[in-house]
Amino acid sequence: MSATSSSVARVPLVDPANATGTVRAVLDQIHGAFGATPHMFRAVANSPAALQSMWGAFGALGGGVIGAGLGEQIAVAVANRNGCNYCLAAHTALGRKAGVSGEALAAAQSGESTDQRTAAVLRFALKLVNERGQVDAADVQALRDQGLSDEHIVEIVAHVALNLFTNYVNVALAVPVDFPGVKLRPAR
Structure with missing residues (x-):
């Protein structure tokens, strides 16, 4: 690195x-x-x-049910939303290693995807961040409507929580980035 x-x-x-x-x-x-x-x-x-x-x-x-690629897209979305240059760089590199295209990772920064299921997951993840966990039954149902199980839903929340932890560490403690840099995208 x-x-x-x-x-x-x-x-x-x-x-x-x-x-x-x-x-x-x-x-x-x-x-x-x-x-x-x-x-x-x-x-x-x-x-x-x-x-x-x-x-x-x-x-x-x-080792959970959320695959590496989707996990990295969640991480990229959360990092971008929180302005964490470190995590954005790290998870973009890890996402590419997991087989996610550069275009898909760039779209994930804004919480977007051409895949409906991934888009639903990213919307939910960013709503968790934006609303500090205050989602409602319709938000959870939108994930179920995309075929996601309760196991997936709980794991998505866990991924967001872990990424908040890493984002806060890197931003609050000004950890120097040791991955190739990625430009933050403005929040929509």
């Missing part, structure tokens, strides 16, 4: 070589998964509990 931002994080980025115990073990797993240790995880490593929580959530949701 190449650094695309010269900003200084508001917390130290833990050096994996100097980490010990649980932090070292989790950072080793992250390095194994990515081939590097992204700055976000190095920032979160200041709290072993937060690092375990974040990495555990990524692992659990990675």
Whole structure:
């Protein structure tokens, strides 16, 4: 990963070589998964509990019913809505790795998709963000109308919550972006 931002994080980025115990073990797993240790995880490593929580959530949701591609589109939409350059860059790269086209990822930034099911998921995800979870029965029914089960619906909420966590970490702590940059799109 190449650094695309010269900003200084508001917390130290833990050096994996100097980490010990649980932090070292989790950072080793992250390095194994990515081939590097992204700055976000190095920032979160200041709290072993937060690092375990974040990495555990990524692992659990990675094995869920929401496929990697849709999960990355949710992440891109949430990151763009929250103005998180770090997560937008990271999830655009991960989305491409998961087989999502650049065009689909760019559309997801605005909560859009040519696929009706994906569009419904992105609308719901962004409504969760915009309304701080205050959705109604019609919003949930719109997902069911696209063939999504209760398992899918709960997982969509979990993906949004995880992405809020990562967005807030990166924005609040000014974590330097170490993925290829992606331009934020204006909210509609």
